[in-house]
Amino acid sequence: MTVLDLKSLSLRHVNSALQNASSETSWVLENPMGKHAVAAGLRESLKVDIKGSVGYYCGGMNKNADVVVHGSVGPGVAENMMSGSIYVKGNASQYAGASAHGGTLVIEGNSSSRCGISMKGIDIIVQGNVGHMSAFMAQAGNLVVCGNAGEALGDSIYEANIYILGEVKSLGADCIEKQMTEKHKKLLTKLLAIAKIKNLSSKDFRRYGSARSLYNFKIDNTY
Amino acid sequence: MTKLPQTFPRQSNLFDKYTNSEIRRAAQTGIYDIRGGGSKRRLPHFDDLLFLGASISRYPLEGYRESCNTKVTIGDKNAENPLHLDIPITIAGMSFGALSGRAKEALGRGATIAGTSTTTGDGGMTKEERGHSNKLIYQLLPSRYGMNPDDLRKADAIEIVVGQGAKPGGGGMLLGQKISDRVAEMRTLPKGIDQRSPCRHPDWTGPDDMEIKILELREITSWKVPILVKVAAARPFYDIALAVKSGADAIVIDGMQGGTAATQEVFIEHVGIPTLACIKPAVEALQELGVHKKVQLIVSGGIRNGADVAKAMALGADAVSIGTAALIALGDNDPKFEKDYQKLGTTAGAYDDWHEGNDPAGITTQNPKLMKRLNPVEGGRRLANFLKVMTMEAQTIARACGKNDLRNLEPEDLCALTVEAAAMSGVPLAGTSWIPGD
Numbered sequence: 001m002t003v004l005d006l007k008s009l010s011l012r013h014v015n016s017a018l019q020n021a022s023s024e025t026s027w028v029l030e031n032p033m034g035k036h037a038v039a040a041g042l043r044e045s046l047k048v049d050i051k052g053s054v055g056y057y058c059g060g061m062n063k064n065a066d067v068v069v070h071g072s073v074g075p076g077v078a079e080n081m082m083s084g085s086i087y088v089k090g091n092a093s094q095y096a097g098a099s100a101h102g103g104t105l106v107i108e109g110n111s112s113s114r115c116g117i118s119m120k121g122i123d124i125i126v127q128g129n130v131g132h133m134s135a136f137m138a139q140a141g142n143l144v145v146c147g148n149a150g151e152a153l154g155d156s157i158y159e160a161n162i163y164i165l166g167e168v169k170s171l172g173a174d175c176i177e178k179q180m181t182e183k184h185k186k187l188l189t190k191l192l193a194i195a196k197i198k199n200l201s202s203k204d205f206r207r208y209g210s211a212r213s214l215y216n217f218k219i220d221n222t223y
Numbered sequence: 224m225t226k227l228p229q230t231f232p233r234q235s236n237l238f239d240k241y242t243n244s245e246i247r248r249a250a251q252t253g254i255y256d257i258r259g260g261g262s263k264r265r266l267p268h269f270d271d272l273l274f275l276g277a278s279i280s281r282y283p284l285e286g287y288r289e290s291c292n293t294k295v296t297i298g299d300k301n302a303e304n305p306l307h308l309d310i311p312i313t314i315a316g317m318s319f320g321a322l323s324g325r326a327k328e329a330l331g332r333g334a335t336i337a338g339t340s341t342t343t344g345d346g347g348m349t350k351e352e353r354g355h356s357n358k359l360i361y362q363l364l365p366s367r368y369g370m371n372p373d374d375l376r377k378a379d380a381i382e383i384v385v386g387q388g389a390k391p392g393g394g395g396m397l398l399g400q401k402i403s404d405r406v407a408e409m410r411t412l413p414k415g416i417d418q419r420s421p422c423r424h425p426d427w428t429g430p431d432d433m434e435i436k437i438l439e440l441r442e443i444t445s446w447k448v449p450i451l452v453k454v455a456a457a458r459p460f461y462d463i464a465l466a467v468k469s470g471a472d473a474i475v476i477d478g479m480q481g482g483t484a485a486t487q488e489v490f491i492e493h494v495g496i497p498t499l500a501c502i503k504p505a506v507e508a509l510q511e512l513g514v515h516k517k518v519q520l521i522v523s524g525g526i527r528n529g530a531d532v533a534k535a536m537a538l539g540a541d542a543v544s545i546g547t548a549a550l551i552a553l554g555d556n557d558p559k560f561e562k563d564y565q566k567l568g569t570t571a572g573a574y575d576d577w578h579e580g581n582d583p584a585g586i587t588t589q590n591p592k593l594m595k596r597l598n599p600v601e602g603g604r605r606l607a608n609f610l611k612v613m614t615m616e617a618q619t620i621a622r623a624c625g626k627n628d629l630r631n632l633e634p635e636d637l638c639a640l641t642v643e644a645a646a647m648s649g650v651p652l653a654g655t656s657w658i659p660g661d
Contacts, residue, residue, distance in 0.1 A: 015442045036435045041372055041443030056432070057439040061372040076426035076439075080370055098425040099367035101411070118367060118425040120411040137421055139411045156419075158412060215416040216399060217254075 007031035011038065018042050018065075034074070039067050042084070059086040062103060075112075078105045081122055094131070097124045100141070106195045113150065116143040119160055125195040135162050136172065144191050146200060154208050162208040163188050165200065176211045245488075256488040257396065259321075259577030259587065260547060261389050261480040261524065266497040268480070268525060269534040271644030272637050273653060276623045284622040291618040292628040295542050297519045298380060298449020298472035301441065305449055305472075306358060306380050308542065309338025310614045311629055312532055314606075315477075315523050315546035316362045316382065316453070318344030320397050320406045321484030321577065322550075323594040324351045325602075326586045329553050331355030332603025337610035342382060342544075345395045345420055347409045348374040355603070360451065363440070365394060366420035368410040372443055380448050381440055383433070383471075385424075385462075386455030388481030388524045391495040395420030396485040400580040403589040430465040437470045451475055456501035456524065463508040467518055475544060476505050478524030482547040484587065485578035498524035498535075500647040506539030516541065516630075529616020536617070537632035538648055552609035553602040554584045 002024050004014045015037070018027060021044050029050045032038050036055035039048050042065035050058070053071030063082045072090030081100040091109035098114070100122035107124075113131035116124050116138055125144040132150035135143050138160035148166035155172020161184065162175075171177075180203075188202035234240070248256065277283035284291065299305035314334045319327050321344065328351040334341040340358035347369020353359055361378030363370065375381065386392065397406070399415040407414040427436045437450050452466040453475035466474045478498025483491065502522055509515035522535040523544035535543045547555075556564075558571040563583035567576065577587035585596030621629050624636045638653040639645035645652040646659035 011442065012446070016445065019445070037439040037442045040439050043372070056435045057426070060439045061375070061443050063372060075432070076436075079426045079439075080367060080372075082371055095426040099370065101371065114425070118421065120367070136425075158416075215413070217417045 001026040001028060003028045003030060005030045006033065006035055006038070011035055014038070015040060018046065018048065021046055032071070036074070039065070042067070045084075053090065062086065072109065077107075078103070078122070081105065091128070092126075096126075097122050097143075100124075102141075104194055110147065115145075116141070116160070116162075119143065123191055123194070125191055125197070127195070127197065129166070132169075133172070135160055135175075138162070142187065142191060144188065144195075144205070146197065154210075156214060157208075157210045159210065163191075163202075163205040164208065165205050168206075168208070171208065174211050174214045175208055178207045178209045180205065180207045257398075257485055257578055258488055258491070258575040259483060259485050260491070260575045261482040262492055262497075263575075264492055266480065267499050267641065267643045267647055268497065269499060269531045271499070271640045272534050272648060272650065273640060274530075274533065274537070274620050274624060274636055275638055277625045282625045284625055284627060286619060286622050289622065290627060291621050292630070293614050293618065295519070295630065297521070297542065298451065300449075300472045300517060301446065301470070302380075302449040302472060303445075303447045304379070306340060306360075308340060308358070310610060311536065311540075311542035311617075312337075312526075312610055312613055313339050313360070313521065313542060313544045314341035314549050315481070315544040316342035316344045316360070316384065317546055317550075318346035318395075318397075318484065319349045319352065320344075320346035320401060320410070320589070322586060323588055323597065324349055324405075325594050325597050325599045326550075326553060327352040328355050328599040329597060329602030329606060330549060331359070332599060333549070333552070333606025333610065334358070336603065336607035337614075339610065340379065343378075345384075345397075346406065347371075348377065349409075351599075353377055355599075362453075364420065365422060365424045366410070367425065368412075368420070375440070376444055378444075378448060380451060381444065382451040382453050382475065383436070383440075384453045385433075385466075386453070386457065386477070387483060388455045388477030388479050388495055388498070389483035390486045390490045391455030391457040392422060393486055393490055393494070394422035395483075396578065398485065398578045398580075401578070401589045406589060430469045433466075433469040449473060451521070453477060455481075456496045456498065459496075459501040460504035460508045463505045463520075464512060467509065467512050467514055471518060473519040473521060473541075474505070475521040475523060476501050477544075478522075480525030481523050482550075497647070498522060498526075499644060502535065502538040502540060503647065503649040509539075515539065529613040529618075530620060532613055532617040533620040533629065533632055534637065536629050537636050538634055538650075541630065548609070549606055550586055552606045553586055554597060554605070555582070555586050557584055560584055 032052045034055045038054045040060035046065040048067045055074040057076045065084045068087045075093040078086045079098045081103040085104040088107045092111040097105045099118040101120045105124045110128035115130040115134040117136045119138045121140045129147035135154045139158040144163045152172035154175030185202040295311040297306040335357040342360040358379045360380045397418045449472040451473045452471035454462045456478040479495035519541035522540040560583035582588040585593045637650040
């Protein structure tokens with residue numbers, strides 16, 4: 001295990017060490033003190049423990065690494081993540097998991113507005129609530145919310161699935177409640193297990209997705 | 224009966240034939256018109272400027288013998304590997320999806336022969352394009368289609384696209400006809416849907432956020448490549464100042480003549496300002512911040528020849544970018560396809576329904592049969608020739624102005640033919656020392 005202290009080392013030094021890690025697979029980052037882009041651009045199968053809260057874009061574009069944040073995260077955690085996982089012990093600010101193509105993002109606390117915006121295949125599990133415009137234009141993947149969802153959930157959603165346990169303040173354009181089939185329950189059970197959530201059952205969740213009524217403009221431009 | 228004299232039938236300038244046809248089209252269909260390209264209306268442009276050349280008070284350079292540098296470096300402020308270009312003319316971002324894979328390959332080939340860069344677009348990076356482009360700029364767009372860190376690290380520069388001259392404040396549009404299996408897979412979308420790209424980035428909202436976004440991109444790419452910010456010509460003074468504040472290494476500003484693959488006609492023709500009008504305020508912002516020529520300015524939107532290149536540079540640009548002109552060089556709107564254009568209800572030179580995917584020239588299409596009409600090797604050669612001619616034309620003008628480097632062209636070398644052009648570009652009306660508003 002290698003310990004890097006962000007109080008004394010530059011962000012570049014720390015990220016470079018993580019991005020180019022070859023033999024060492026276990027890392028601890030101390031004193032993140034809200035710094036931005038911590039552990040961004042990782043590519044190897046590492047375990048990274050961040051001992052505190054971080055700013056914007058923690059774990060941005062992550063591939064393969066498993067990152068645990070022992071604190072809260074600023075906007076854009078796990079943005080464009082490709083694979084691996086990011087586990088946040090605290091709360092997340094806006095745009096958590098934005099545009100992420102894969103991997104798993106778990107947030108133990110709440111996630112602010114636009115959680116899962118433009119998501120493209122990531123699985124996001126939020127144990128608390130999510131703010132307004134979450135899963136906006138979500139293309140693929142799963143957003144699981146064990147609390148409530150704010151206004152305009154799933155606005156202009158494509159093929160992503162949203163699972164909500166609590167209340168939904170309002171649905172966005174083209175987002176509708178959909179049938180919770182056995183296949184979906186099975187998948188949700190798996191996602192809850194990944195997030196180590198034991199006291200909730202997939203059968204209590206409701207599923208939301210696209211009505212697909214915005215998929216084709218009714219236009220003809222041959223005139 | 225005596226026939227009384229009649230006036231000649233008078234067509235309205237206000238309700239002209241095009242306007243009337245659009246009213247009839249709208250009345251029939253109930254939908255707005257979508258098309259590709261940039262503004263087609265008459266706008267103050269580089270044609271409204273002239274170079275003064277040299278005479279007794281200025282000393283020219285010999286046209287063929289004395290050297291005139293065309294090389295330019297983009298993004299040497301922060302990046303370990305700035306973009307070194309042989310000519311100050313780059314190829315603008317055009318997506319795979321909007322264009323065929325072959326067209327992207329042709330652009331890469333042409334740019335590489337000419338020693339310049341090409342740019343991805345709203346559909347990710349293709350093998351064809353990366354493989355055939357010696358220097359490739361990778362765009363980070365609001366949609367983030369196909370965005371991934373591996374491609375990001377393969378890029379020679381990154382361009383954060385905030386806006387596009389054809390549609391400031393608007394997102395992209397790619398209609399179902401062009402969403403083939405490959406395009407759908409690259410964009411993580413169902414095949415055949417009409418796809419709307421968002422107009423806002425998903426993970427930042429303003430210049431303070433963008434500054435942090437730029438930091439993140441630098442961290443992911445180990446501070447190796449330059450980061451450009453592309454903005455539409457809207458409020459150039461403030462937008463350029465904010466882009467500089469955010470830490471951009473270079474800025475692309477795209478006027479309303481800049482093309483798009485598809486958007487509403489009303490957007491193209493009525494939102495944004497002309498290219499000519501955006502350069503002066505952009506340069507003033509850079510000068511005020513003390514970074515003119517340090518944070519490079521790339522101007523795009525209606526650049527058609529070496530004179531336009533020279534004029535943009537004389538007004539303060541470090542380089543220009545071409546899109547529509549590059550497509551025409553490849554064969555877009557070529558009269559040799561006239562029969563096919565007529566079948567589509569249009570004519571060579573006017574074809575702009577690029578979104579429908581039926582391009583007779585095989586460029587703006589995903590139809591396998593039509594795509595074959597473009598030979599990427601031949602297309603690349605044509606583009607390289609065109610870039611070479613543009614460069615030589617710009618050099619011809621620069622030498623006539625006594626400049627041994629295109630970057631040394633200056634507003635003092637110019638005059639304006641119209642009061643509007645003088646006011647917009649900040650150069651005096653021809654034969655006077657009058658700059659309106661100065």
